Amino acid sequence: MTDILLEVADLTTEIGTGPHPARVVEGLALRLHRGETFALLGESGCGKSMTALSLMRLLPPGGRIAAGTVDLAGTDLLRLTEAQMRGWRGGRMAMIFQEPQTSLNPVLRIGEQIGEAVRVHEGRPRRLVEDRVLELLDAVGIPDPARRLGEYPHQLSGGMKQRVMIAMALAGDPDLLIADEPTTALDVTIQAQVLRLLKDLQRTTDMAVLLITHDLGVVAETADRLAVMYAGQIVETATVAEFFAAPAHPYSRRLMASLPGADKRQGRLAVIPGRVPPLDQPFVGCRFAPRCTEVLPECLTEAPGWTALAAGRGVRCHRSAGVPPAPAATAPVPAHSQASAPSATTGDLLTVQDLAVHFPIQRGVFRRVVGQVRAVDGVSLHLQAGRTLALVGESGCGKTTAGKGILQLTAPTGGSVRYLGRELRGLGYRRMRPYRKDLQIIFQDPFASMNPRMLVGDLIGEGLQALRIERTRAGRGKRVADLLDLVGMNPEAAQRYPHEFSGGQRQRLCIARALAVEPKLIVCDEPTSALDVSVQAQILNLLKDLQDRLGLAYLFITHNISVVAYLAHEVAVMYLGRVVEQGPVAAVLDDPRHPYTRALLSAVPVVDPASRRQIIRLEGDMPSPANPPTGCYFHPRCPEAMEACARDYPGETRLGDGRVVHCLRMEQQANG
Known part of the structure; x- marks a missing residue:
């Protein structure tokens, strides 16, 4: 790393009005060097994508940057007018969004969409645009680029659509590329191709990459340094090698312990109880304290400050001030472990x-x-x-x-x-x-598989009624309450609608619905x-x-x-x-x-x-x-x-x- 490309200091982003707007990013500070890959980790709702949108100044309606500086190559982007920012956005810095299908215009051909980026950021005359588009498509590894120019997004595979997004981002020769979950919806083979492509481009252009992801395996294999976010704040920074050797924050350790694998088959995976708290409230103490297994008395009353552990490494935790961490929590073996599971029938x-x-x-x-x-x-x-x-x-x-x-x-x-x-x-x-x-099924998308106009109790009890397993409403209500308790949810959830739950909770509801008919x-x-x-x-x-x-x-x-x-x-x-x-x-x-x-x-x-x-x-x-x-x-x-x-x-x-x-x-x- 030769020099600093991006330096962010005390960045705070708010959404909404009133006495307590949601502070989706608070006091964020980070540095990116030219040619490096910096990963931003954390659960959904912790502020990763809002950080990227803040850097690009693409906040949703009602969003605003309340404080901080974003210095890219010596220029504070927050002081630029919107007209000036257009020259930087897509030019010196570019972004790959999470879902390529929704980011590409379905009624425009691929060549037209990439060509528009080339004209805006390179100022080439129309007769020379196609040559540059072909060059970009070839650079991202799309076979037969001349034929692909005339195709529409729906005619491309998921991996090729993601490559088109990368080609559009590269049209302005950016110094910084922000990749927001670029491989989440891709198969592992296509994911490997996309990640290898980004690495190859970095080697030839010295481009820095801010990688936003929740896949720890991707981070381990592609990133140089990382930061862990929780509830709008960075709670740990480290090199990738330091982090995976010994994560410093309790939240980081619980994320690592949650990873499934063959070595954990005989026991339960470690879980983090609860979920990321809403950010439209004033916080007292550590934001992770309600879910932390290593909580101290001061964690509940005093917000932890930032502690530097080594050059480029730090943590936001009271235990970093000399209190030894609690012994690593091992996942308890369930009462019915794999060895004692019900024996299979003699036939199939x-x-x-x-x-x-x-x-x-x-x-x-x-x-x-x-x-x-x-x-x-x-x-x-x-x-x-x-x-x-x-x-x-x-x-x-x-x-x-x-x-x-x-x-x-x-x-x-x-x-x-x-x-x-x-x-x-x-x-x-x-x-x-x-x-x-x-014979039942749990679908991939829990929200799309549930009628948004029906109460959860009616959704789960629908099979009981349709198959005439439980004919009375009172009987169905009792059975639904038992099912919700079985999947670890409060029976009161029966009186709520699907949109009122998190993704994990909705998946539990789908499991309860599948189990209803035994x-x-x-x-x-x-x-x-x-x-x-x-x-x-x-x-x-x-x-x-x-x-x-x-x-x-x-x-x-x-x-x-x-x-x-x-x-x-x-x-x-x-x-x-x-x-x-x-x-x-x-x-x-x-x-x-x-x-x-x-x-x-x-x-x-x-x-x-x-x-x-x-x-x-x-x-x-x-x-x-x-x-x-x-x-x-x-x-x-x-x-x-x-x-x-x-x-x-x-x-x-x-x-x-x-x-x-x-x-x-x-x-x-x-x-x-």
């Missing part, structure tokens, strides 16, 4: 054989069928009571469609789905109705993908406790490998509608045999440097399920492909550790 609860879900492609006035989208193309799974089978893979591989096909929410076009030996495929609405009680199997579709690590730990503990207590079986759809390592018993890896490897979770994660599984696991960011794998780079994007490749579907991207892989789809190879792999190389090795 669910048997899926060659499941296929194809969607017709229709064209013309008469809607003629001209092809098929092979979303699920021959999936076979087995699941026993009291067990968890994880289904992993990139977006678009067919995981969610497979789950809906198993539950007959989407009609399968082939194969067999047997529940307790009884065939479900082909049953109509009425004949399927008796099985709805045993199911035997629950399909969990990415139930923790949008949650902070602390809230994720609460949900995983709850799911594990319920499985141990009730003998539930889970089909857990996810792309979070650390969650798989903690919760699952078996794992199946999907690629383009087919399972390529399946077996016990420890065997698959520790020693993957299929090239795609190895590439997928190598891209997972991990905190422990000793556990990191050499990233296997996959060229190109996943092929379209409407036109899958001949032979092995993975061979166009496979670094180990042979000539025969393009001709024949590999059959099933069974390994001695209970695994099934579809790979020609495995066939050759098995046959000697």
